[in-house]
Amino acid sequence: MKQCTHADALPHPDPQPLSETCLECLADGSHPVQLRLCLTCGHVGCCDTSPGQHATKHHKDSGHPIMRTHEPGEEWRWCFVDHVLV
Template identity: 75%
Template sequence: MKQCTHLDALPHPEPAPLSETCLECQAAGTNPVQLRLCEVCGHVGCCDSSPLRHATEHFKETGHPVMRTLETGESWRWCFVDHVLV
């Protein structure tokens, strides 16, 4: 079973969300489907089911490897580098 090699390098405590929604979606006039939190810097972006996929774009621009869901009742994380749920 593949594991994430980036969890130990994440800040503790995790960063607070920098916004309540995906600001990139807001600026583009689109609606996010679900929100994701960057576990490195607190950036809030929309999921890959959203039209513009800002959480993935944030990873591509910054290299920040791990994000987590901001959806109520969910607690999973995703590592973009290792392609694994953590």
């Protein structure tokens, strides 16, 4: 099973969200389907089911490797680099 090589470098505790929702979706006039929180900087972006796929775009632009769900009642994390749940 593949392991994440980036989790040990994450800040503790998780960063505070920089916004309540995906600001890129607000600017585009679209609606985010699910929200994701960058665990490096706190950027909030929408999931890949959303039209803008802003969480993935943030990873590609910033290189920040891990995000977690920003949905109530969910706890999972995803490493974009290693393509594994953390």
